[in-house]
Amino acid sequence: MKQTNQNRAPWILLPCVLLTLGGVTLLAPHPAAQAAPTQVAPAQTAAKPAAYDDGDGDELLEHWDSPRYGAEERIQIGGAAAGFLLLGVVVWGKRSRRTAAYAGLTLVDVSDPVKTEFLKSEQSVAEERKAA
Amino acid sequence: MQALRNIGIIGRITMLEGARKQVFHVLMLFAVFLIFGSASLAKFDQHVQMKMLNDLCLFCVFLVSSIVAITITVTGVPGEMEQKTVYPVIAKPVARWQFICGKYAGAMGTVAIGMAIMAATFTFLQLSYAGHLDTAMFYVLPFLYLETAILAALALWLSTWASWPLAWFLSVLLCLLGNLKFPLYDSLMSRPQSGFNRVAITTLYHLLPNLESFNFKDAMVHHLAVPNAYLWQTAAYGLFYTAALLTLASLTFARKEL
Numbered sequence: 001m002k003q004t005n006q007n008r009a010p011w012i013l014l015p016c017v018l019l020t021l022g023g024v025t026l027l028a029p030h031p032a033a034q035a036a037p038t039q040v041a042p043a044q045t046a047a048k049p050a051a052y053d054d055g056d057g058d059e060l061l062e063h064w065d066s067p068r069y070g071a072e073e074r075i076q077i078g079g080a081a082a083g084f085l086l087l088g089v090v091v092w093g094k095r096s097r098r099t100a101a102y103a104g105l106t107l108v109d110v111s112d113p114v115k116t117e118f119l120k121s122e123q124s125v126a127e128e129r130k131a132a
Numbered sequence: 133m134q135a136l137r138n139i140g141i142i143g144r145i146t147m148l149e150g151a152r153k154q155v156f157h158v159l160m161l162f163a164v165f166l167i168f169g170s171a172s173l174a175k176f177d178q179h180v181q182m183k184m185l186n187d188l189c190l191f192c193v194f195l196v197s198s199i200v201a202i203t204i205t206v207t208g209v210p211g212e213m214e215q216k217t218v219y220p221v222i223a224k225p226v227a228r229w230q231f232i233c234g235k236y237a238g239a240m241g242t243v244a245i246g247m248a249i250m251a252a253t254f255t256f257l258q259l260s261y262a263g264h265l266d267t268a269m270f271y272v273l274p275f276l277y278l279e280t281a282i283l284a285a286l287a288l289w290l291s292t293w294a295s296w297p298l299a300w301f302l303s304v305l306l307c308l309l310g311n312l313k314f315p316l317y318d319s320l321m322s323r324p325q326s327g328f329n330r331v332a333i334t335t336l337y338h339l340l341p342n343l344e345s346f347n348f349k350d351a352m353v354h355h356l357a358v359p360n361a362y363l364w365q366t367a368a369y370g371l372f373y374t375a376a377l378l379t380l381a382s383l384t385f386a387r388k389e390l
Contacts, residue, residue, distance in 0.1 A: 062350055062351075062356065063345060063347075064348075064351070064358045064359060064362045068314070069314075069342065069344075070362060072338075072342055073342060073345060073365055073366060073369040074365070075338060076338065076341075076342070076369060076372070076373065077365075077368060077369055077372050079338065080372040080373060080375070080376040081372070083376060083379075084375075084376070084379070087379065
């Protein structure tokens, strides 16, 4: 039986509703977190350089000062460059093999008896037509 | 030269097709509404309001551009195959990699149109509220465009071997993973893992795009300086990653039986 879009709708909607409910549950504050008093570590906060603290609480997101991000970018650039080099070598190898294979061949392969016979018959038909 | 001409023709048609899609118009209306709406959300003093405005507008630009890029790219190649419009194109002297590059260029053209509309709205709001234009916008928005370029290339590669709903889902998943790459890796590696798991996690970590690198939203919002060397390196990284994904997509499409 052909399934219509209407029949499929509950199967699409159900995960959406569950995901939304799941998301709302995650957003709601945890009861344990509500009960526990907030722990403050003044010594660690004071140790941070003043330039990093812009007061928005997302100091860790400022990635341009982290050497880890730069290093990871360089690794991936190197990987991509190595991939391109490998691909270039493979393509070059294939092309040179193909060129070598076709180098000794003429347009009509006379070594193949079937092809030669076919060409001869084609030629004779053409000549007969010309004569007629 | 002929290759560039072929890519240009396919790209132009794809761009026009993408810009005429209903989903694009709806998303643009949603984005403009969201950008204007973000101005009315914050009712603090002007300094804080500008910060919130920049933050919300840039997030909106990223969100809508990513959705447009993924949706248009993911439906491009499978749509052409489904409607059988790919056959007359491939039958002409057009290489398959040229077709892929053309589709990609067209999709990125549509994203550029969308981003230009959002940037114009954002500029108008900035000029109305602050009275001047933040110059950081001139590098924050191009880097957001580069980020969507990576996402589009990823979606295009996925669409060459997967059905479009699966490719869309995987693209969104990889977008999320790419943005959370470092904290996710730290969290996984902090737990006790077997040797195989550690190797697998590290390999995936190095293969995933680092999308967080293109996010300079905080630099604009909090007026922070970003080193030029880092900007150049990130731009080169974005171009390399996009080129690698396009090559992969071309190779997959070239081997595909049509």
